[in-house]
Amino acid sequence: MKVLLVDGFPMVRAALTGLIEQHFGGAQVQGVDTVDAARQSLAQALPRLVLLDLRVPGGFELMEEIHQTHLLLPVVVISGSDDTDDALRALSSGAMGYVPERSDLDTLVQALHLVLAGGTYVPPLKPRVDETAAAAPASPTPDWGALPLTPRQKHVLHLLTQGLSNKLIARELGVSVDTVKDHVAAVLKALGVASRTQAVVVATQRVQRGA
Incomplete structure (x- = not known):
């Protein structure tokens, strides 16, 4: 190699x-x-x-x-x-x-x-700090359930944050790769991002800061 x-x-x-x-x-x-x-x-x-x-x-x-x-x-x-x-x-x-x-x-x-292996690695990152809200009390971390996703899409999002490729996600869920692609597309749309790597970052950020 x-x-x-x-x-x-x-x-x-x-x-x-x-x-x-x-x-x-x-x-x-x-x-x-x-x-x-x-x-x-x-x-x-x-x-x-x-x-x-x-x-x-x-x-x-x-x-x-x-x-x-x-x-x-x-x-x-x-x-x-x-x-x-x-x-x-x-x-x-x-x-x-x-x-x-x-x-x-x-x-x-x-x-x-x-x-x-085809995955994406994103480490724990520092949350963005809004200068206008810096002095405000920190809000509690939201439940993933607050996101407008189906239970299966939330599971796919969780696997994306772990860096798994579509093939590995399909194996984990017992579905086809095409089905995973459909779920990923729905997750990207719900999060307002254009790529799975952006979705990973946004998801990590929401876990740290709040949705």
Whole structure:
């Protein structure tokens, strides 16, 4: 398995390379520190996975290019931020995983396994703070039952927040993948989002803040 690692810090590249080679047998990690070098590597041969630090100049543009040109190539963002807006922007731009640097090594390994299996990894994120309501008492976390979803759609939403792919959700529920797609479409419409990754972020946010 070839992994392309795009990070501007040599010590980080070395640490992540060692971690991946230790936990993923046969993995070959190519570490680069610029977007241009990453593009050259992608032009030569596609990896199985891309790890990207968005602090590399042009990182967001590279991620969007990968999403548009190589739709099935998963990108996992390694970020110094656990802000919800940053995660939502990355996921909306095509990332299949968002791992804050504060995460422990086991979490990173689990996130990579999940993404390689076709899932989406989103960590616990800081809730948005509305300046006009910052001084107001915190409202209790709502019951998922308050959402305008059927019981089956709520179950699908729960499985989405766990990062499961449509295939794994279908296996969990004992239904066809096409049925899962219909349920996912209904969940996206109810939450007012355009993608399953946005739904994961919104759902996580509502659990933390309230619907």
